[in-house]
Amino acid sequence: MDIAQVTAFLYSLKPRGIRFGLENTRLVLEQLGRPQDSFAVVHIAGSNGKGSTAAFVAELLRAAGRRVGLYTSPHLEHYRERFRVDGRPVADEQVVAAFERLLAGGLELDPVEISTWVEREGLTGKMAAGSWYRLRGAASRFCRLTFFECTTIMATEIFARAGVEVAVMECGMGGRLDATNVFMPVVSVITPVSLEHTEWLGDTLEQVAGEKAGIIKEGIPVVSGRQFPPAAAVIERQARERGAPLHRLGEDFSCSGDWRRARIKVGQLEVGPLELGLCGRHQLDNAACALAALVFSRGALWHPRVEQIRRGLAATSWPARFERLGPEGGWVVDGAHNPHGVDMLVRTFTEVFGPRPVPVVFGVLGEKNAAPMLRRLETLASRFELATPADARGRQAGQLLAYLRRPARAHESISAALQQLRREGAGRVLVCGSLTVAAEARRWLMEQKW
Structure with missing residues (x-):
């Protein structure tokens, strides 16, 4: 098989939307020999x-010399970005090998048979189209797992084969019934909780926090970022009960x-001033939680040294997190x-560039509540360039006009909005609203010769 066939099969899974649960993931990992036992998990x-x-x-x-796997979602450009070993996305060949092991060893399916079926159905072309989201379902005749369950199991296989010492595993959604919750970590981290994915996680902050706090394990240390009081109360209760x-x-x-002159204090350890590789005051909170996770892991991961901390925090980068491109x-x-x-984001942009208004390119997927995001962006926007994302789930730009009091234009695509701004000589621009939008914008900006 090749990477196009693998991703086509995976993208054509889960026709019923996102399904939570742990039993299927546990069962397949058992079939594969519990590869997750070969590394520690954050x-x-x-x-x-x-x-x-x-x-x-x-x-x-990594700054401390550990071999590290990083599993995140979603990807921006390529599926392999979800799996990083020592800071780099893994090769296509590693992804294909992990998928074939999942088929043969975990699901008792013949990779040759699956490859033949993918080609016969024309799935590679169908899943590469912008309407792929509407076409899911065909592959579920072979596989009881969802896309995310398969991807999580593949991450485990990739990291075990790569010999990582520690895997940093990010939940896809929720926590309690997320496929990543099959792992027994040395430390758990819960970053700020807000209302999201209410159709799956519940329509109150307490319910969403309950799902996120479901990653808390008996006796395992937990690090929590700054929380709204209702979420904090839920997390504290679940930690106490366990x-x-x-x-x-x-x-x-x-x-x-x-982020330019950060100071962090965790127990007896004090570091700073130091510079972070990611911009924004909120990134100081994220860096503090990351350092606290390692310190409070009871020595399971690392006995920190100041120079390693300084080097690691400064070296951190993350695509589409206040990523500065263009002139x-x-x-x-x-x-x-x-x-x-x-x-x-608005706070960080103002912190870095000052309060001067700028054009804002905004696009959003259909299920997102765009109105409060646009209201906050109005405090920064000189005007809006509304754009329809290429993803089949993207909301039509014209539907957003009614939410706005600032001048706005609707564009058929993200690239069309950016091209218009470049023709007009815009010096500073902000693009946001979705990771899908960010991926489209990055692709266009990186192709330009300024």
Whole structure:
């Protein structure tokens, strides 16, 4: 098989949408010989900042000389980006090999038969089209697993074969019944929780926090970022019920300053001032949670040294997290896709560039609540360039006009909006609303010759 066939099969799974549960994942991992037993796990859940926190954890461990696997979702450009070993996405061949082991060893399916079926059905072409999301389902005749369950099992196989010492595993959604919750971590991290995916996680902050706190394990240390009081109460209760030591940012460890001159205090360890590789005051919180996770792992991961901390936090980068592209880094691409994330983005943009209004390119997927995001962006926007994402789930740009009081234009695509701004000589631009939008913008910007 090749990578196109593998991703086509995976994308054509889960016709009923996202299904939570752990039993199928556990069973297949048992069939594969429990590859997860070969490495330690840091498990991260939350609504905002979990990707950045995972990146900080991975870089801190790498600075200490550990071989590290990093599993995150979604990807921006290529499926293999979900699996990183020592800071680099794995090769296509490693992904294909893991998928074939999943088929043959975990599901008792013949990879040759699956490859033949994918080609006969024309799935490679269908799943490469922008309407792929509407076409899912065909592959489920062979496989009882969802896309995310398969991907999580493949991450475990890839990391075990690569000989990683520590795997940093980011939840896909929720936590309690997320496929990543089959692992027994040495430490769990819960970044700030906000209302999201309410159709799956519940329509109150307490319900969403309950799902996120489901990653808390009996006796395993937990690190929590800053939480709204209802979420904090849920996390504290579940930690107490499970005898899990809870370490809270702002109470049990702290940080001060900003991303340029950060200071972090965790127990007896104090570091700073130091510079972070990711911009924004909120990234200081994420870095503090990452460092606290390693310190409170009871020595299972690392006995930190100041120079390693300084090097790891400075080296951290993460695509589409306040990523500066274009002339003089003035075109900023960010994957913020909920009100809390957008609020942090606006604060960071103002912190870096000042309060001067700029054009905002905005696109969003259909299930997202766009109105509060647009209201917050109005405090920064000189005008809006609304764009329809290429993804089949993308909301039509014209549907967003009614939410706005600022001048706005609707475009048929993200690239069309960016092209218009370039023709007009825009110096600073902000792009946000979805990771799908961020991926489209990055692709276009990186192709330009400025």
